[in-house]
Amino acid sequence: MYPDHPRTPDASDATPAAVPALETRELTKVYGTATAMYDGQVAVSGVSLAIPRGSLYGLVGANGAGKTTWLSMATGLLRPSHGSAFLDGHDVWADPVAARGRVGLLPDGPTMSEALPGHVALRHVGVLQGLATDVADARAADLMAVFDIAGSADKPVSSYSAGMKKKIGLAAALIHSPRLLVLDEPLEAVDPVSAVTIREILQRFTATGGTVVLSSHSMTLIEQICTHVAILDKGRLVTAGETAAVRAGTSLESILVDTVNKSAADGADTAAPGLDWLDGGNGVR
Numbered sequence: 001m002y003p004d005h006p007r008t009p010d011a012s013d014a015t016p017a018a019v020p021a022l023e024t025r026e027l028t029k030v031y032g033t034a035t036a037m038y039d040g041q042v043a044v045s046g047v048s049l050a051i052p053r054g055s056l057y058g059l060v061g062a063n064g065a066g067k068t069t070w071l072s073m074a075t076g077l078l079r080p081s082h083g084s085a086f087l088d089g090h091d092v093w094a095d096p097v098a099a100r101g102r103v104g105l106l107p108d109g110p111t112m113s114e115a116l117p118g119h120v121a122l123r124h125v126g127v128l129q130g131l132a133t134d135v136a137d138a139r140a141a142d143l144m145a146v147f148d149i150a151g152s153a154d155k156p157v158s159s160y161s162a163g164m165k166k167k168i169g170l171a172a173a174l175i176h177s178p179r180l181l182v183l184d185e186p187l188e189a190v191d192p193v194s195a196v197t198i199r200e201i202l203q204r205f206t207a208t209g210g211t212v213v214l215s216s217h218s219m220t221l222i223e224q225i226c227t228h229v230a231i232l233d234k235g236r237l238v239t240a241g242e243t244a245a246v247r248a249g250t251s252l253e254s255i256l257v258d259t260v261n262k263s264a265a266d267g268a269d270t271a272a273p274g275l276d277w278l279d280g281g282n283g284v285r
């Protein structure tokens, strides 16, 4: 039932297993230009992380923790302020063609021309990734069937629901059968049935030698399918490792909540306001 095209062999298949699929060293992003009045927004601060090949690596953190910024820098979508990133040992900025060809990306935002019908948009992505047109068409059809959006193949992507756009974005990330998948919140807005399918595809992908890095706010998803997990808080890497070791017998949710609460308490100079006025409409307006 799943797309079953073998990954195209290339020189990268000779990469030693010890070389991480993705590695960042001291990766840092400061948005904006620092002035006398403004320090700039430090979104990611000195994150060094190695993603082992064959792992299904989860990235978690509160809203604004820096997940999207780190993923974007790690894959060459966003230039870092400092530090470096490597895909299969290739420097993302010094050797962009070799590095970026290895990765299938589901970024936070549109990945294709949304004015095009879904199957045409996917064909374009496949051809841009070096596939012959007939191969791209066949894979687009396979992927749209698996993700249950084949019935909308002739409709423009702009007319798709949020979940359908997520699924066609995932199809675009998979179409060239990459070695590494980097997915920003792949299950956001996706229905439960499709979510099961996607989880199975990701697990199958790693079982056949691929590597997946994904961000998610679903601790259940991370606990159930991720071999490894990293926690970001306010742009800093708090902890990373095998999921069981990071959990250490407790839940990821409680670790994340404790981490965020502790750093909020450390940074607060006054107690957060309550919402006493939110009383079901019974109080004084």
Ligand SMILES: Nc1ncnc2c1ncn2[C@@H]1O[C@H](COP(=O)(O)OP(=O)(O)OP(=O)(O)O)[C@@H](O)[C@H]1O
Pocket: 031, 032, 041, 042, 043, 061, 062, 063, 064, 065, 066, 067, 068, 069, 070
């Ligand atoms: N283009 C930008 N310009 C300025 N600041 C930005 C920009 N993009 C993100 N930020 C800031 O960088 C920080 C990290 O944002 P980022 O989107 O990476 O977090 P995230 O962990 O992916 O959040 P979420 O879970 O809400 O998607 C936040 O403080 C955010 O406001």
